[in-house]
Amino acid sequence: MSERHPCASPLFFPVRRWLDLLPSAPDTAAVAELAERFPVLVDGCSHPVRFVPPPMDGAVYECRIWETGQVATRVNHWHDFFNALVWLTFPKTKNAVSASHVQAMTPVGELRGTMRDALTHFDECGIVVLSTRPALLEMLRQFSWKALFVEHRADVEKYMRFVIFGHATYEQLLQPFRGLTAKAVLYEVSEDWLQYHSEDLIAAVDTRLAADLASSRYTRPRDFQPLPLLGIPGVTAESEDPAYYDDTWQFRPGRLRSGMTESSI
DSSP: OOTTSTTOSGGGGGGHHHHTTSOSSOOHHHHHHHHHHSOOBOTTSSOBOEEEOOOSSOOOHHHHHHHHOEEEOOTTOHHHHHHHHHHHHOHHHHHHHHHHHHHHTTTTTOOOHHHHHHHHHHHHHEEEEEESOHHHHHHHHTTOHHIIIIITHHHHHHHEEEEEOOHHHHHHTTSOOTTOEEEEEEEEOOGGGGGSOHHHHHHHHHHHHHHHHHTTOOOSGGGSEEEEGGGSTTSOGGGGSGGGGGOTTTSOOOOOOTTOOOEEO
16 A cells, blocks of 8 residues: 555554455445455344434434344545445444444433444544553543553563554544544553564454443443554654644643543453
């Protein structure tokens, strides 16, 4: 893939497998064909996931997926294109998100609430941060951006991995902007995780993340850790200059919040 390709950023690596099989523009028909070649079953029903034009039946988006396997997908639309690729990449987690939405709608007429807001935030903008070094995760949690990305930059590159889940974040990375931020889940992992082939790493993340989201571990949008994506080494050339991180509008000091614990694996 050339450096001029819209998805050339290293942060696209989770969906790279599919991008290499598709045109360089969002192609709904091509994605639908991929779903037939690599079927994903919806938990709770016998239907495979199918990416279809948005039906005009008034059904709730998540309920339609749960009951029929149909994912409303606008034609040749980047946002929905990446949503489809995330379904193919993280099938367990997407199933967990859909199931949790449907469960949160019970009883019928129940107000949306913070649980569904949290699910939507992560579905749109989620990222998983893996590290074998707890101290690096702690710097991220403490909003210590210069300590993490400048003073310990080599350690970040060696001992951390950043796995994007949110389809809106993939879309935003096509034209990244100052302040682009994802909602992170932090996992301390064993050394062997960082030796996995990319597909094995993604599968392991999918399994763990699905279990966490299904367990109602994250009940509020604020339960996720903000992560300014342009600070990650290798994402933008400007970050090679330590002064880049002096921009406190983008790299905000933040504030500590309850519930910001990571899982150890």
